[in-house]
Amino acid sequence: MTKLVYFAWVRERIGKPEEELEIPPNVVTVRDLLNHLKTLGEEYENALQYPEVIRVALNQEHVEHSEAIAGAREIGLFPPMTGG
């Protein structure tokens, strides 16, 4: 099981701040994961409609969508950041 955490409008659209998910073995990269999540229901489809804008962190570090997710304990999904 892998912990997924969601923030800002990704969290609101999916409808929960975090969850534990079993990730299928054919899901290798961040891009694969985003496409997989989109199949889990309307709320995921809505949140991840434009996967290229979603920012992803593995174990709380920013990664590109081409990165492999193997070994990640925590995967964060969120929109582009607007702090400061």
Added chain:
Amino acid sequence: MPEAVISTIRVQTEDFELQAEVAALTAGRHDIGAVVSFSGLCRDEQGALSALELEHYPGMAEAEMRRIGGIAVERFSLLGLTAIHRYGKILPGENIVLVIAAAPHRQAAFDGANFVMDFLKTSAPFWKKEHAVDGTEGGWVSAKDADGEAQDKWR
């Protein structure tokens, strides 16, 4: 030899005091010749905005601010750096963010503070949601292209 670099990174709901933070950074130091501070405040957008709500990724927000701060200390040979970012509900006129950079000379202090702010905007996991004066949620603030361009100038 310079004295140790003091680096203060905090993510908090409560307000901060600029004067107190500058004093803490420079106390007892005789090698610091320049201190530059930047404060980011909540604007009311010509009276339309009643509050901002700042969400953050606990743990990662601090880690990312520390990472950015470390790069700035190294690149500009800073003697001290403070970065404080608030989260939660913030009203117009209140503080959101504080960056203080200390160096032997002014250019490094200016550049260090500027660099940290540019990277904090695009890389530190914080998100702003607007609340309108009429009681409606104005929605999440969109990331600006200009912020990405501001970061790119440091390449």
